[in-house]
Amino acid sequence: MMVIRPNSEGLSVFDRPNSYIGKTVPRPNLDRLMQGRGLYVSDMELPRMAHVVFLRSPHAHAKIAGIDANAARQMPGVVAIVSGQELAAIITPWVGVLSHLKGLKSAPQHAIAIDRVCWQGEAVAAVVATSRALAEDAAEAVFVEYEELDAVTDMRTALDPQTSIIHPSLGDNLAFERTLDAGNVDQALADSDEIVETEFIFGRHTGVTLEPRAVVADWNPAEARLTIYQGTQAPHMVQNIAALHLGLVEQQVRVVCKDVGGSFGIKVHIYADEMATYALSKLLRRPIKFVADRVESFNTDIHARDHRCKGRIGVKRDGTITAFEIDDLTGIGPYSMYPRTSAIEANQVVNLVGGPYVTGSYRARARVVFQNKNVMCQYRAVGHPIACSVTEGLVDLAAMRIGMDPVEIRRRNLIPDEAYPCTSPSGLRFEQLSHHASLNKLLGMMDYKGLRAQQVALREKGIHRGIGIASFIEVTNPSAAFYGVGGAKISSQDGVAVRLDAQGSVICQTSITEQGQGSESLTAQIVGSVLGVSMERVRVILGDTDNTPYGGGTWASRGAGIGGEAALQATKVLRKNILDVAAAILQSTAAELDIANNAVVNAGDGAPRIELTELARIVYFRPDTLPPGMQPELMATRHFVPREYPFAFTNGIQASWLEVDTETGFIKLLKHWVVEDCGTIINPQLVDEQMRGGVVQGLGAALFEKCVYDERGQLTNANMADYLVPMSGEMPDIEVGHVISPTFESELGAKGAGEAGTAGAAAAAANAVNDALAPFGTIVTEIPLTPQVILTALGRI
Amino acid sequence: MSISLHLNGERVDAHVLPRLNLADFLREHLHLTGTHVGCEHGVCGACTVRVNGEIVRSCLMLAVQTHGASVQTIEGLSDSGEIADLQAAFRNRNALQCGYCTPGMLMAAQDLLKREPAPDRERIREHLSGNYCRCTGYQAIIDAVETTAKARKGRSS
Secondary structure (H helix, E strand, O other), rough: OOOOOOOOOOOOHHHOOOOOOOOOOOOOOOOHHHHHOEEHHOOOOOOOEEEEEEOOOOOOOEEEEEEOOHHHHOOOOEEEEEEEEHOOOOOOOOOOOOOOOOOOOOOOOOOOOOOOOOOOEEEEEEEEEHHHHHHHHHHHEEEEEEEEEEOOHHHHHHHOOOOOOOOOOHHHOEEEEEEEOOOHHHHHHOOOOEEEEEEEOOOOOOOOOOOEEEEEEEEEOOOOEEEEEOOOOEEEEHHHHHHHHHHOOHHEEEEEEOOOOOOOOOOEEHHHHHHHHHHHHHHOOEEEEOOOOOHHHHHOOEEEEEEEEEEEEOOOOOEEEEEEEEEEEEEOOOOOOOOOOOOOOHHHHHHHHOOOOOOOOOEEEEEEEEOOOOOOOOOOOOOOHHHHHHHHEEEEEHHHHHOOOHHHHHHEOOOOOOOOOEEOOOEOOOEOOOHHHHHHHHHHOOOOHHHHHHHHHOOOOOEEEEEEEEEEEEEEOOOOOHHHHHHOOOOOOOOOEEEEEEOOOEEEEEEEOOOOOOOOHHHHHHHHHHHHOOOHHHHEEOOOOOOOOOOOOOOOOHHHHHHHHHHHHHHHHHHHHHHHHHHHHOOOOOHHEEEEOOOOEOOOOOOEEEEEEHHHHHHOOOOOOOOOOOOOEEEEEEEEEOHHHHHHOOEEEEEEEEEOOOOOEEEEEEEEEEEOOOOOOOHHHHHHHHHEEEEEHHHHHHOOOOOOOOOOOOEEOOOOOOOOOOOOOOOEEOOOOOOOOOOOOOOOOOOOOOOOOHHHHHHHHHHHHHHHHHOOOOOEEEOOHHHEEEEEEEEOO | EEEEEEEEOOOEEEEEOOOOHHHHHHHHHHOOOOOOOOOOOOOOOOOOOOOOEEEEEEEEEEHHHOOOOEEEEEHHHHHHOOOOOHHHHHHHHHOOHHHHOOHHHHHHHHHHHHOOOOOOHHHHHHOOOOOOOOOOOOOHHHHHHHHHHHHHHHHOO
């Protein structure tokens, strides 16, 4: 199933000895995690370390009239109580905008609020003590006087003239607006036999990483250096931002990222409380630890989605889709997040709607408004679940209207597999996608006809099951087009350094990071394969700005495609260098030699010539025995960034099979299928598990997850008992299949796989619910699909 | 208060405040950081440990309640080899990604396997339904536990 392309040296890297590419091998870092011997930031302790607890606003919007910390300062263990004003002398505020998102505006945000709080949960003071418990005790003794202000909570009225403006200096509550008009939508709609329109509502939800956000900041005044231990996806980005706002140069900041207890985009941002922790360490000249508790996580980890999107689709009786039109509205909290901004999700929705289809007429408007709720920003599959649910929901409604099977309408409108390269109406460039091959594979896996027959038979017994299908496209391997062009110092390239050590083992330093995806494993697999050594000999170092090349990290499904290619290219150079030395030692030529099973061998017959351990011994300890003038180089570094395509799009399709209890409104998920195309697969098991985990996050949004705010901007379910997440009992088995269209931008050919599952899961589930409810003549276009939503649609409550 | 307990087979004597919970006692006082804290209110299961043979949420139990008790954590279960086969099944099936839930998940899975020799997938899903995993989607975990149950049954028959 692997597509193998010869490279300039004739032999593909995929069919070399010790090839681990395309094979399931266990990740090398699992044992320490399974034995409780990992090192998460929340586990860390440093000498003289103090703990910070943030006193947070109970109001969504209020003026801070006064803070009285005198009593608290006298309490046991208290090191300091620091206000926003005091901390502003150490760290400067920021504004979360990017220049390529034209018109995006936001207000300066401080590490700790000064004068005014803009959401429930914004920090108003830092309480530092010798233990977290003592800091919490003292925080209860800090008295803050607030004068409550009007809270803007409903995104639908945020732009009304009578609504108060959160940041008067900005003039209104509109953070960003984008419009797009491609083809001729009015004509296309006029030419349609049917037009279907509806509004799709997406609940605000959040990542719920099991390890909350955590940071230990250690300012060493004697070195004038700040070491930040943080569970982050992008260490070099954190380094840049911390230095910028603390008045340091990047060299004075080291970011170390050990084990990370879940991320999913939650830990790719810079949060105010993290900035405050860096600054507190500088102010107090000692290590400071911040670990969010679960209530803080719900109130301050970025939220996502929260869109209301009106959609319209035109269709002809033969199934031809004539046009898509959307009007999307989203509320992002009081500030655009930093440094990636909170306009990206809406921007992605505009980019992606209609993306799998040939339809050329597409009109869109997206508006992003401020509110007095927690900040919103990029979470796994940014924008994709919205765009996919709107697109696929509209396609199913159109099919229903003209009486066509949902599979058939997709067959007639999905971009043909032989039509690439091509460009979407919103300007997305597709190198090679495989919608039809994926659809065909999916139908075979799920036995579509059999399920339809089952559905009909069960309906007669009053059992209502539904099939939902969702095609999708997914942004992966982003180039500088994502952030760099807008002025953000977020690298789109990654680097890998690989070296042969003195015992013939391999040390590999990479700028991508690990949060459980398997970055360490895929890097070792690539290095072992290309070099010809066993994986056990390859040690991968990541997550340390002092000890890895400069790079972007792991986010936006980029680790394997970009970091993996850098690993491949660096290892090719090392291999050549080793063979040059071997040729000198063996009085042969590099072309006559190869490396296999940890030894230099004859290229022709594979006979062993010299072990790598012996070669390394000579190079490092007896270079005097090498030919005169020879300076072996057993370390190589290469960087990679996609240059031709701004993004390597992947595609896929999902299907959901579920049962709706029309009496209780409960949904039982019975089975889920995914077929996706991420190009070259480095480790099939890891890709499949990314799919399954991603699907379940998407199903969480579809069925359970919602941050419930009241009209005063109070988050009413900020705990894990009331905010429901998918647990093992409710989740179905998920079958995963693949179509493989490698990208030709890299020799490796890998595209990203981390977000595809999340992109289409909710759309498939929602379409399945509507399919199940078809006999009742009602449709549901709101997620999460709670019993209340279902019963309301059925007119039972 | 003074407490004395057996922790992973070793005797531990300590002075603790009455309000200290077992999770914080293990992590902050004894530096056994394999027991994780996820929600601090007994919902997520990351802090699951074994006290006198029963699994408990260590965030809901006070350290003083373990006076005279036998406590086992993931470190103890790993070092004794009791769950080596279960851990191998997790490794082979990639039944963990970030690994933060894994110690608690292994504790809960071993609890089931000790009680029931042949749980089916539904039963495994039900028993683990108090342990939250955000990464895997659960299927790999269910597979690994099922594989271990079958292997153990095969060995014992």
